[in-house]
Amino acid sequence: KVLGQILGAKADLLSFKSGKGTVIMTEEAEHIPLDQGFKKILETGIRPFINMIETKRNNFFKAKEFVALYDHIFRMCIQRDPYNWSEDLYRKYSESIQNYLRERVKPALDEARNKYERAYLEQWKTRYHNHGRIVFGLSKLFMYLDRFYTPSTENVLALKKQGYKLFEDHIFKNYSQYARDAILSAINHERQNEEQDRELLKDCVSVFVDLGYNLGGQQKLRYYETQLQHDIVNDAGNFYRRCAKTWLCEDSCSAYLKKCEAALDAEKDRVNSYLHKSTMDPLIEKCYTELLKIHQSALLNKTTGMYYLLEEKQNEDLKRVFDLYVKYPADLPPIGDMFRTQVQKEGKAIVKRTNEAKSKQHDEKHVLVTSLITLHKHYDTVVKECFGNHQVFQKALKTAFESFINENDSVSKLLALYAHDVLKKGSKVNVGNVEKTLDHVVFLYGYIRDKDVFDHDYQQLLQERLLKRKCSSEANERAMIAKLKSEAGYQWTNKLEGMFKDVGVSKNLTGLFRNFFNTEQECGLVFNVNVCTHGFWPSTNYTSSKTPEALKVCTEQFEKFYHNRYAEREIQWRMDMGEAEVLVRFNPKTEVRLSVSSYQMAFLLVFNKKRVASFQEILDITGLKSDTTLQNHLLSLAHPKLGVLLKKPNSKSLARDHKFQLNANFRCRMRKITVPFYNIIRHAVNPTIDPSIAIQRRCQMDAAIVRAMKTKKRMQHMELVNEVTAQLQARFKAQPGMIKKRIEHLIEQEYLERDPAARGVYKYLA
Numbered sequence: 043k044v045l046g047q048i049l050g051a052k053a054d055l056l057s058f059k060s061g062k063g064t065v066i067m068t069e070e071a072e073h074i075p076l077d078q079g080f081k082k083i084l085e086t087g088i089r090p091f092i093n094m095i096e097t098k099r100n101n102f103f104k105a106k107e108f109v110a111l112y113d114h115i116f117r118m119c120i121q122r123d124p125y126n127w128s129e130d131l132y133r134k135y136s137e138s139i140q141n142y143l144r145e146r147v148k149p150a151l152d153e154a155r156n157k158y159e160r161a162y163l164e165q166w167k168t169r170y171h172n173h174g175r176i177v178f179g180l181s182k183l184f185m186y187l188d189r190f191y192t193p194s195t196e197n198v199l200a201l202k203k204q205g206y207k208l209f210e211d212h213i214f215k216n217y218s219q220y221a222r223d224a225i226l227s228a229i230n231h232e233r234q235n236e237e238q239d240r241e242l243l244k245d246c247v248s249v250f251v252d253l254g255y256n257l258g259g260q261q262k263l264r265y266y267e268t269q270l271q272h273d274i275v276n277d278a279g280n281f282y283r284r285c286a287k288t289w290l291c292e293d294s295c296s297a298y299l300k301k302c303e304a305a306l307d308a309e310k311d312r313v314n315s316y317l318h319k320s321t322m323d324p325l326i327e328k329c330y331t332e333l334l335k336i337h338q339s340a341l342l343n344k345t346t347g348m349y350y351l352l353e354e355k356q357n358e359d360l361k362r363v364f365d366l367y368v369k370y371p372a373d374l375p376p377i378g379d380m381f382r383t384q385v386q387k388e389g390k391a392i393v394k395r396t397n398e399a400k401s402k403q404h405d406e407k408h409v410l411v412t413s414l415i416t417l418h419k420h421y422d423t424v425v426k427e428c429f430g431n432h433q434v435f436q437k438a439l440k441t442a443f444e445s446f447i448n449e450n451d452s453v454s455k456l457l458a459l460y461a462h463d464v465l466k467k468g469s470k471v472n473v474g475n476v477e478k479t480l481d482h483v484v485f486l487y488g489y490i491r492d493k494d495v496f497d498h499d500y501q502q503l504l505q506e507r508l509l510k511r512k513c514s515s516e517a518n519e520r521a522m523i524a525k526l527k528s529e530a531g532y533q534w535t536n537k538l539e540g541m542f543k544d545v546g547v548s549k550n551l552t553g554l555f556r557n558f559f560n561t562e563q564e565c566g567l568v569f570n571v572n573v574c575t576h577g578f579w580p581s582t583n584y585t586s587s588k589t590p591e592a593l594k595v596c597t598e599q600f601e602k603f604y605h606n607r608y609a610e611r612e613i614q615w616r617m618d619m620g621e622a623e624v625l626v627r628f629n630p631k632t633e634v635r636l637s638v639s640s641y642q643m644a645f646l647l648v649f650n651k652k653r654v655a656s657f658q659e660i661l662d663i664t665g666l667k668s669d670t671t672l673q674n675h676l677l678s679l680a681h682p683k684l685g686v687l688l689k690k691p692n693s694k695s696l697a698r699d700h701k702f703q704l705n706a707n708f709r710c711r712m713r714k715i716t717v718p719f720y721n722i723i724r725h726a727v728n729p730t731i732d733p734s735i736a737i738q739r740r741c742q743m744d745a746a747i748v749r750a751m752k753t754k755k756r757m758q759h760m761e762l763v764n765e766v767t768a769q770l771q772a773r774f775k776a777q778p779g780m781i782k783k784r785i786e787h788l789i790e791q792e793y794l795e796r797d798p799a800a801r802g803v804y805k806y807l808a
Contacts, residue, residue: 073125079118080127080134087111087183088138095175096146108183116186128191132198135184139205142176143212151217159224160239166221167245169213170252177205206256214253214265221246222270226277229312233281244316251318263320271321275328278309282332290337294346296359302333303362327370334366335373348380355420360428368430378438381429385421385442392417393450408471410453411460415482418443422485443489454490457483458499465522466507467514476518484525492774497534498735500526501580504538508545509572509619516542530772540578548572551604559599569596573604573613581734587617588665590647617641618671626686628708636686637716641666641675646686649704658698668698676702678720686717694722739774743784746770748793751806759785759802 086107093099118127147169154165181188181201192200199207225246232238250266261267282305289298309329313322334341342348342363351359367373396410421439429435447453461483463471473479487496507513520542527535552570561569589597601613620640624647627633638646644664648655655663657676666672673696680689685708690701746769750762757765763781770776785804788794797803 073121074114074118074127076118076127076130079114080131082114083111083134083183084138088180091179091183092142092146092176095172095179111183112185115184119186119191128187129195131184132187132191132201132204135180135187135201136204136208138180139177139208140212143173143208147173147213151213151220155220159227160242162220163224163228163242163246166217166224166249167242170209170249171245173205173209173213174252174256177202177209181205203257206253210253210257214249218250218265218269221249222273225270226273229274230277230281232312233308240315247316247318263318266318267320271318271324274317274321275324278325279328279332282329286333286337290340295341295344295348295351296346296356298341299359299362299366302366305329305333306366330366330370335370338367338373338376342377342380348377349384352381352384352424357424357428360424364429364432368432371434374432374434378434381435382438382442385417385439386445388417389414389442389446390449393446397450408456408460408463410450411456411486414443414447414453414486415479418482418485419478422482440489443486444491447486447489448491453486454492454495455499457486457490458496458503461500461522462503462507465514465518466512468512469514476515477521480518480522480525484522484529487526488529493530494735494738494773497530498580498738501537501541504541505580505619508541509574510621537578540575544574544578545572555600555603558603559596561596561599565592565595567592567596569593569600571600587641587644588663589615590644590664592647617644623714626704628704629706632708632710634708634710634712635714637714638679639675639717639719641672642679642717645676645679645702654701654703656698657696657700657702660702661698674720674722677722678717681720681722684715684717739776739780740784742770742773743776743781744788746776747781747784747788751794751804755806756797757804759804762804 115131118131121127150165150169151162154162184201188201192198198204225243228238228243247266247270250270251263254262254265263271285301285305289301293301306326306329309325310322313319313325317325344350348363350356351363363377367377392410392413396413418439425431425435425439460471461480463469464473464476464479464483487493490496504519507519513519523535523538523542526538548571551573555569555571561567597615604611604613617640620643622638622640622643624636624638624643625633626636626646636642636646644666645660648660648663651663652659657668660666660676661668676687677689677694677696678684680687680702682692685705687702688705743766746766747762749769750765751757759782762785763778766781767776767778785794789796789804792807794804795807797805
């Protein structure tokens with residue numbers, strides 16, 4: 043501030059004019075001898091100025107005095123040779139600073155070395171601070187040298203840089219080690235919870251930083267990094283190496299992690315308070331290495347380690363583990379492996395318990411799926427909230443579920459059935475939040491290897507919900523389809539969306555048909571039709587039948603109405619998914635409305651013509667062909683719990699000569715009854731896979747083989763098998779043996795041929 047005022051005054055008192063490299067003065071000056079001239083500078087300028095800095099006085103130099111000294115130096119520098127003293131004054135400037143360092147700074151530092159560490163740090167800070175003020179002041183006083191002499195002379199530093207170079211040579215090289223040791227000692231005492239003067243430490247550390255910046259060069263932090271930072275980092279490593287051994291023996295995993303977290307936070311605070319910011323990364327990495335990286339396996343495998351934290355749901359500590367290791371991603375996979383192992387352990391236990399319960403016939407409905415959803419919900423929360431949804435843990439969770447969920451071949455079917463029960467009207471499945479439950483269903487679907495099994499069953503069950511009007515919420519149904527689309531893609535879910543569209547169109551068509559032909563007035567019945575587009579709805583083995591006499595007029599009129607609107611379309615009537623309400627008069631006093639399937643409606647209409655009918659006669663009248671499903675529909679009417687029909691003989695089996703008749707003694711207080719479907723005669727169970735799925739898989743394998751061969755034209759057997767497996771892995775796991783059979787089939791169909799020169803190589807036939 044003082045020098046600034048002086049320089050401002052100088053600007054008012056002097057006026058220079060430059061032109062063509064010369065300086066013009068207002069009056070002629072006499073030649074000034076070197077010794078006489080410098081004596082004046084030393085006695086009236088340099089010594090008083092140094093004394094002022096040392097005694098901390100700020101009332102020296104008035105502007106007039108400074109300008110006089112500056113003019114004096116100026117005249118000595120512009121005299122003609124041999125009286126131009128620029129080089130000599132530069133040397134005298136350097137000698138003055140050297141004398142100051144030798145006579146004032148060194149004795150002060152030597153004296154402080156014999157005292158305590160804080161005294162030395164105080165002197166280290168003060169001496170560098172004073173030296174900086176002296177260099178600044180003297181460089182301003184000799185400023186004319188920096189205008190002409192130093193820029194034009196080789197191997198000569200600018201005045202300010204020369205001043206700091208002298209400090210480096212005479213003080214820093216000889217005394218910085220003592221300052222470094224005192225700083226390290228103070229840091230160690232602070233790590234042991236002894237309070238330290240952080241402002242003093244900051245000023246002392248800044249000497250190492252500031253000196254590099256003042257001397258310039260490409261590596262401005264070279265003094266700080268080599269003389270101080272390296273030792274700070276190593277000292278921290280040694281300190282925490284000792285701490286880690288003690289903590290690992292004495293503390294639980296949770297307590298150890300808390301101490302590590304506190305230690306790392308303390309080191310970060312230390313850097314922010316008085317160390318240079320460049321120290322942050324190497325220091326924290328060193329502390330992390332000594333505390334966490336080296337002992338990772340021993341720490342996380344303790345009895346109170348990772349497995350214990352996961353089992354006891356210690357989410358706070360799990361988050362702490364992740365936060366401590368996440369900055370070094372290479373160390374996350376071992377934690378992810380432990381996480382995967384724990385999830386696998388719990389998942390396999392669930393599957394095992396479910397299988398045991400089934401074998402003991404104590405299985406409750408949806409136990410396996412609800413248990414898997416609960417497990418996934420918990421660990422999905424752990425991944426998101428504790429592990430920051432990191433890719434390593436997402437992959438670990440996916441791998442774990444895929445490993446055990448595919449051990450049970452029935453999971454795909456059970457999952458589809460669970461989704462059906464969640465979405466259907468009047469469901470007894472209790473879920474708190476349908477949206478989140480469906481999210482977890484889709485997650486589990488993503489882990490299933492044979493997705494086509496789920497797809498087949500889900501589509502069948504959706505058909506049942508739509509055609510029998512059992513959807514509890516259309517919004518939930520559409521939301522589920524959207525979730526499945528994000529996981530499975532557009533191709534399959536397009537069929538589900540088409541099914542919804544057909545139901546909506548059918549409602550409009552039914553309304554228009556009633557305007558065309560009022561079935562209630564003309565035929566005495568309410569007639570509703572669902573028009574299902576072939577290709578969208580699941581294909582089933584349909585048993586064709588004759589249209590009952592009571593429905594002939596309605597069906598003929600609808601066909602006429604439909605062909606008027608869509609001339610090029612064909613209609614095929616199907617009764618396998620239909621429903622009906624039939625008014626049955628069992629006796630003069632008992633008249634009940636029965637809610638039955640279309641098949642059962644056809645059976646009951648037989649008894650309008652015949653009092654007793656054999657199974658063969660029923661088939662002849664209805665035009666139906668016997669199969670397991672049809673037999674169960676008939677036996678459900680004769681089930682002892684209901685007794686709509688009487689069967690002779692009264693058994694679970696069904697032969698073509700067995701007799702049926704309406705139960706004249708039927709009694710019921712209710713006016714309307716829904717006839718349940720009893721699966722009395724069970725299908726022969728295929729232990730491997732549903733035939734329709736097997737056919738679909740064969741077609742998909744054929745398509746994948748042709749695509750691969752069409753692209754590459756020529757492929758070896760294993761290369762082709764691997765390519766087909768990769769293409770189909772999103773839908774199911776294709777077995778190499780089955781792929782080989784499909785290759786042989788395509789060779790027979792002349793899509794491929796074997797290379798005559800190499801039997802294991804196939805060629806594509808265009």
